[in-house]
Amino acid sequence: MSTPQAHQVRVRFAPSPTGYLHVGGLRTALYNVLFARKQGGTFLLRIEDTDRNRFVPDAVEKLVDVLRIFFHIDEGVEKREGKLENFGPFGPYIQSERLPIYQEHAEMLVKNQKAYRCFCSSERLEKLREEQEARKEPTRYDGKCCNLHPDDVKRLMKEGVSSVIRLRIEEGNDITFTDHIRGTVSFSRRTLDDQILLKSDGFPTYHLANVVDDHLMEITHVIRGEEWLPSTPKHLLLYEAFGWSAPEFAHIPLLLNPDRSKLSKRQGDVSVEEYLEKGYLPEALMNFMALLGWNPGGGATKEIFSMEELEEVFDLSHVHKGGAIFDRKKLDWINAHYIKHLDATTFFERALPFLHEKAWFQDAHDSQKTPEFLKKVFSLEQERVTILSDIGERVRFLFFRPIIDVALLPWKKNSNEETQETLRILKEHLSSFEEKNWTRATLETSLLERAGERRGDFLWPFRVALTGEKQSPPPFEVAWVLGKEETLLRIEEAIVAISDSKKVL
């Protein structure tokens, strides 16, 4: 006999496959994972695909792909050799593969009078609801079928009239439970509807499937979004009807749009895939999400947490109750912070694919696509990009010779002649450089020394000549990346440009 694992914490993330992972879902998953790890428990993934009308091809595969970038899944579904597979002792973990289980359980409830067959058509239900709304009454099932004679049920079934199974909610005490985040929550039974458990197509509704699976999979803590709080009493009633003890609940606050409504597609990016594609780092995303609604408490002001640290300190008791606006600016800051702290090699490896995606990069010269060159470019970029897809955008002049706007060249009130003279001095100075001295440090030291007090006079035309821009990394760094030959060429072009402009005048 194996020891009963009554005290073993088991939590689940149970998304429905919509085609992409919602950031709110990612945070729910994160809180589940953190809670599980802290307790030394198990985190499982269950797929709630019980709505055939919303079937999206490959959605489960996509979900699994994204999720595994962030978390290790102990039980559930994963891709092995490109194929979806259930793994773990309580499978299958995909609800559409568990239909008979739900059907049996629903029938069991009917047999025990805890549920009943309802033959009302969708049309009748819809009309009923409309009438109730018109009368400003609570919309709910009127109980037409709740006391059907067994013979009638038999007859209707025989005739093939489509039917659903509804939970029978009877008079009784208020339903009260303790939520880990909200404390005691209480609902009156009278406001509860006779919830549909099994749809006419034989698929379970969320309520049935969720309760049956959480019980069968021995889930100890249900950590889910606050939108489920109002249906928790129904779930509790279901556990009771089955004669099961219910798991513990923790309803975490919602993620909000800037206008404080539930975070939605309409008002910005909600798909985790999109954030990843834009170059938000998974670890930055985790850090940011953890802080939306949770903090370590105790007056701590630390804001940067690795996943390991989070697993260490996370605690449901420090989860906030109110919803949190998804603040993109703060995410940007955290992401930039993580990027800056990446070691150069890692940054290079992770940002490179984003450069390869740029259409303009394809037109760059082969010598500018070598790792040697790109590493120099990236060293200029690391402290300047917020998201990885920013890579290269601000420094295209490193790949393509800029067109010089002569008007931009002079520093402050300097004349064209003075500027041209400066550029000549620069050219001469740089020409004398030996190739082996063409390093970042040497260039900086040497140029600053040559410029002396007149830094602006020197560095400004230098920058414009090299970049064509008013804003750029320091010109000696740009020169270092470009190399001696290209640098001298660009300076010469600027000198010529000034001469040409004089002729026109």
Place this chain on the structure above:
RNA sequence: GGUCCCAUCGUCUAUCGGUUAGGACAUCAGGUUUUCAUCCUGAAAAGAGGGGUUCGACUCCCCUUGGGACUACCA
């Protein structure tokens, strides 16, 4: 309409009856050997309102207001 949840700077939040109500993002100002970025310093910025309880409430209770979620054969 009904049920439930929530309420500290613009945003994320600390505070678990006694604090000059703290931090971070964003904003603004200044500095860091030219611009951008980084970095540093500083500034402005909050307890929705009304009742209680208490020697003392941001903190506990009630009401009001405001916001949100749910109210499908969707999850």
